[in-house]
Amino acid sequence: MYEAGELKKGLSIQIDGIPYVITNLEFVKPGKGQAVYRCRLRNLIDGSVIDRTFRSGDKFEPANTSQREMQYLYSEGDQYYFMDTKTFEQIFVNADLIGDARKFMLPETVCIITFFGEKPISVQLPNFVELKVTSAGSSFVGDTVSSTYKTVTVETGATIQVPPFIKEGDRIKIDTRSGTGVYVERV
Amino acid sequence: MPTPGFLRRNLETRARIVEAIRCFFRDEAFLEVETPVRYPCPAPELHVEAMRSEDWYLSTSPELHMKRLLADGYESIFQIGKCFRRAERGRIHNPEFTLLEWYRAGTDYLGMLADMERLIPFICSYLGRPAHVEYQGTAIDFSPPWIRMTIREAFQRFAGWSPGPCPDSDRFDVDLVDKIEPALDKRHPTVLLDYPASMCSLARLKPGDPDVAERLEVYAGGLELANAFSELTDAAEQRRRFVVENEKRCRLGREPYPIPERFLSVVGRMPPSGGCALGIDRLVMLFCDAQSIDEVVSFTVETA
Numbered sequence: 001m002y003e004a005g006e007l008k009k010g011l012s013i014q015i016d017g018i019p020y021v022i023t024n025l026e027f028v029k030p031g032k033g034q035a036v037y038r039c040r041l042r043n044l045i046d047g048s049v050i051d052r053t054f055r056s057g058d059k060f061e062p063a064n065t066s067q068r069e070m071q072y073l074y075s076e077g078d079q080y081y082f083m084d085t086k087t088f089e090q091i092f093v094n095a096d097l098i099g100d101a102r103k104f105m106l107p108e109t110v111c112i113i114t115f116f117g118e119k120p121i122s123v124q125l126p127n128f129v130e131l132k133v134t135s136a137g138s139s140f141v142g143d144t145v146s147s148t149y150k151t152v153t154v155e156t157g158a159t160i161q162v163p164p165f166i167k168e169g170d171r172i173k174i175d176t177r178s179g180t181g182v183y184v185e186r187v
Numbered sequence: 188m189p190t191p192g193f194l195r196r197n198l199e200t201r202a203r204i205v206e207a208i209r210c211f212f213r214d215e216a217f218l219e220v221e222t223p224v225r226y227p228c229p230a231p232e233l234h235v236e237a238m239r240s241e242d243w244y245l246s247t248s249p250e251l252h253m254k255r256l257l258a259d260g261y262e263s264i265f266q267i268g269k270c271f272r273r274a275e276r277g278r279i280h281n282p283e284f285t286l287l288e289w290y291r292a293g294t295d296y297l298g299m300l301a302d303m304e305r306l307i308p309f310i311c312s313y314l315g316r317p318a319h320v321e322y323q324g325t326a327i328d329f330s331p332p333w334i335r336m337t338i339r340e341a342f343q344r345f346a347g348w349s350p351g352p353c354p355d356s357d358r359f360d361v362d363l364v365d366k367i368e369p370a371l372d373k374r375h376p377t378v379l380l381d382y383p384a385s386m387c388s389l390a391r392l393k394p395g396d397p398d399v400a401e402r403l404e405v406y407a408g409g410l411e412l413a414n415a416f417s418e419l420t421d422a423a424e425q426r427r428r429f430v431v432e433n434e435k436r437c438r439l440g441r442e443p444y445p446i447p448e449r450f451l452s453v454v455g456r457m458p459p460s461g462g463c464a465l466g467i468d469r470l471v472m473l474f475c476d477a478q479s480i481d482e483v484v485s486f487t488v489e490t491a
Contacts, residue, residue: 005274027277030368031404031414031464032386033360034234035274053365055357057439149490182489 002060004037010099010122012044012063012114015052019044019063021114021121044116065116072109080105080123082113091120098123100179103158104131125176130187131155136168149183197475197483200314204471205267207313208287211306217263217289222252224269228447231432232388233356236273237444238282244444245271248464249288250389251450254418257290257460258453265289267467278479279410282488285467290418292458296390296401299415299463300378303405304331307376307470314474322408322473325373333376333405341379345370352384352398359383368406376407388428390416405465408473415463422455 002013012021020041029035035056042049044063054060070082070091079092080102093113095102097120105111105125112124131154149161152168160174162183173184212219229237229244230251237244249266256264270286291298307329308318319328336344343349346362371377380403384392387400401417419425426446433443471483481487 027275027280028364029234029275029277029280030360030363030411032232032234033363034356036361036364038364053361055361057357178489 002062004054004056004058004060005035007037007039007054007060010114010124012065012116012121013041013060014063015041015060019065019116020050021063023049044119044121063116065114065121067112067114069110070113072105072111073107075102082111082123085110093120093123097121098125101125101176101181103156104129104154104174104176104181106131106156127175127177128173128184129176130171130173131158133162133166133168133170133172136166193482194485197471197477198485200475201467201471201483203314204310204474205467207310208267208306208467210313211309212265212289215263215302217265218261220253220256220261220264220266221268222246222249222256222266226252228445228450230389230447230450231429231436231444233432233435233439233441236275236441238271238273247272248286250462250464251447253288253290253462254457254460255450255453257292257418257458258456262292262458263290276488279469279472281468281480281484283491284480287465287467288462290460290462292460294461295417295459296380296403296415296461296463299461300333300403300405303413303415303463303465304333310470310474320408320473320476322373322476323478325408327373327408327473328375329407333378334372335378335380337381338379338383338399339381341367350383354383354385356386359386368409368411371406371409373408376405376412379404379406387416388432389419389425391419391421410469410472411466412469412473413463413465415461418457418460418462420454420457420459422451425454426451 007022007025009022009025012019020043022039023042024040026038028038037054039052039054068084070084073081073083078095080095080098081090081092083090113120114122133152134155135153148164150164151159152162152166153159160181160183171187173187175182175184224246225240225243227243229247235247237247248270249268253264267287269283271283275282311318311329318330319326339349346366350359381399382402384398384400387402390400390402393399393401403415404411405413429446436443468480468483475483477483
């Protein structure tokens with residue numbers, strides 16, 4: 001069972017026997033009140049969207065889903081192709097199942113894809129990826145999450161905030177769990 | 188998407204706002220104080236989790252220490268300082284945040300509201316702006332008087348029921364967030380007053396209406412901005428309430444906090460006073476048109 005505090009985007013839960021995936025989650029807490037989680041959920045059977053508000057004490061059953069490790073191959077427009085390394089079966093998923101973190105995927109990145117029956121419902125990148133910095137970028141003073149960070153481009157074409165000592169050619173470790181990606185360290 | 192250089196601009200605005208706040212209180216002859224950021228006894232409250240610092244805790248609010256100063260004869264005090272609350276992270280929450288808290292002996296929660304109605308326009312004027320801001324597409328007019336609504340009125344109007352002195356807190360908390368807060372008119376700050384008696388462990392009950400406590404909350408632009416009380420000065424009642432809060436905490440599997448004995452031993456000497464806590468990060472968000480607290484702090488818990 002999940003607790004409300006463990007809910008996050010991409011997680012699938014069962015409500016009244018119907019599986020849903022969380023597409024949006026907002027933490028709301030008045031100063032003296034309890035934490036409340038405003039959730040947008042997509043029905044995995046018919047695709048309809050519902051909004052629900054949960055309290056911090058609520059508990060949730062995981063949805064009847066399965067997970068497989070699959071390797072990213074390539075993308076064509078909005079379709080992203082993956083292969084099961086054991087069975088060599090190939091599938092494609094829509095970009096929005098992966099979310100913003102797809103900009104950190106390289107061919108051969110191994111992801112965890114959640115299926116409801118045969119249907120892929122979410123794609124989870126590894127928590128950390130290592131990518132090469134291809135352009136150390138210009139830095140505005142103060143255009144960054146941290147006032148001393150600067151923006152660089154990595155080999156996938158994505159941009160990310162890093163400390164000023166990072167140079168072109170450096171390999172960096174990125175935490176993919178937030179959509180924007182967070183610099184962890186140089187490797 | 189914030190434009191390049193946004194963080195620096197916001198931090199500069201933030202510094203000016205804090206400067207303005209200090210000028211306001213200097214002009215009101217307040218004393219600026221600093222009370223411990225690390226102490227043994229956080230005020231026991233059901234939904235406030237203190238972070239541990241070795242065998243003590245980081246401050247969740249400077250309230251108890253500032254009230255001890257009031258009991259010692261200080262009459263007009265303010266503090267701008269960091270507070271810490273576990274497991275509070277979201278678009279408008281960072282577990283470490285900055286509170287402005289001020290206390291006036293001889294007044295009540297309405298006196299603190301009057302302070303706020305002068306403080307915010309003062310800040311606007313100090314920043315060289317008129318008394319309104321544009322926040323997320325809505326113009327918020329800070330000129331007083333602000334919209335006032337009791338909790339009973341707000342719930343009756345937007346949620347279809349009227350909370351008694353001890354309402355179902357789950358129903359109250361969810362309706363407040365789902366039905367009341369989104370319905371408040373964003374064009375003016377709105378003040379919700381007179382919360383159920385069971386929901387204000389540090390505020391005194393309303394003389395003549397003991398089902399409610401003299402607590403008010405100020406909302407602006409959809410953000411919870413400030414919380415003010417007429418402070419409770421009855422030591423026996425305050426002790427009883429701390430015990431009740433600890434019991435509620437234990438029932439939810441949360442650790443009880445040590446009863447604040449030093450505070451209780453002097454709270455009876457406190458004159459009737461008003462106190463107010465204002466979230467400075469939230470205030471800066473309004474002035475910077477920031478959708479997220481991340482845009483108005485130098486480092487968040489993820490980047491610290």
